[in-house]
Amino acid sequence: MGQERLLAKTVMVVGDGVLSDTFIEYVKRAGVGNVLVSGGGVCKSRTTETGNWKTRRNNEARSWENTEWDLGAVLDAPSREVQQVNRLCLQRRVPLIWAATDSGSFRATLCEGYRGDRPCAECYPRNDGASQTAGSFTLRASILGSWLAFEALKVLLDIRPSIECKIVHMEERRIEVWDTPLEKNALCVACAAETTNCSRPE
Numbered sequence: 001m002g003q004e005r006l007l008a009k010t011v012m013v014v015g016d017g018v019l020s021d022t023f024i025e026y027v028k029r030a031g032v033g034n035v036l037v038s039g040g041g042v043c044k045s046r047t048t049e050t051g052n053w054k055t056r057r058n059n060e061a062r063s064w065e066n067t068e069w070d071l072g073a074v075l076d077a078p079s080r081e082v083q084q085v086n087r088l089c090l091q092r093r094v095p096l097i098w099a100a101t102d103s104g105s106f107r108a109t110l111c112e113g114y115r116g117d118r119p120c121a122e123c124y125p126r127n128d129g130a131s132q133t134a135g136s137f138t139l140r141a142s143i144l145g146s147w148l149a150f151e152a153l154k155v156l157l158d159i160r161p162s163i164e165c166k167i168v169h170m171e172e173r174r175i176e177v178w179d180t181p182l183e184k185n186a187l188c189v190a191c192a193a194e195t196t197n198c199s200r201p202e
C-alpha cells in the first residue's frame with residue numbers, strides 16, 4: 001500500500017527558504033516516514049507526525065556521509081552543497097530533485113546520474129539560485145514547493161514519468177511553464193566516472 005511504502009521512506013532536503021520549507025511541509029503531511037533537513041554537511045530528522053502512524057524521533061545531527069536516504073532534494077541550495085549531495089546520491093544510486101528560483105523564474109529537474117542515460121545535477125554548469133529574501137516571491141515558492149513534493153511522492157512510489165530528462169522552467173510574469181530536454185553530459189566530472197565505474201549491483 002502506498003501509505004505504508006511512504007512511511008518507510010527517507011527524504012533528505014537541503015535548502016533554506018520558502019521553497020524548501022513548503023516542500024518539507026507537504027512531504028511530511030503526505031506521510032513520508034523520515035524527512036532529514038540538512039545544511040553544511042550535517043542533517044537532522046524532522047519526523048512525520050500523522051494520526052495513527054508510528055513516528056520515529058531522532059533529533060541528533062548526523063553527517064551526510066553516515067546517513068542513508070531514498071530521495072534527495074536540493075532546493076535553492078548553495079552550489080557547494082548541491083555538489084556534495086549530488087555525489088552522495090550518485091554513490092548510493094538514489095534520485096535527486098534539483099530546483100532553483102531567481103528573480104522571476106524557476107527551474108527544476110530530477111537527476112538520476114547513476115543511470116547511464118540520465119543526467120546528474122552537475123552535468124551542466126548552473127546558477128543554483130539566489131537564496132530567498134524574506135517576503136520575496138513567497139507565494140510562487142510555496143506553490144512550487146508543494147508541486148515538487150507531489151513529484152517527490154511519485155518518485156518514491158515509482159510512478160513515472162516525473163521530471164526526469166528535462167528541465168521544467170516557469171516564468172513568473174507571463175505565468176508560462178515549459179520544459180527543455182536534458183541529456184547526460186558524457187564529460188561530466190561527477191556522473192561520467194560514476195557510471196563507467198559501474199561495479200555495483202542494481
Ligand SMILES: [Zn+2]
Nearest residue numbers: 120123188191
Ligand atoms: Zn553528471
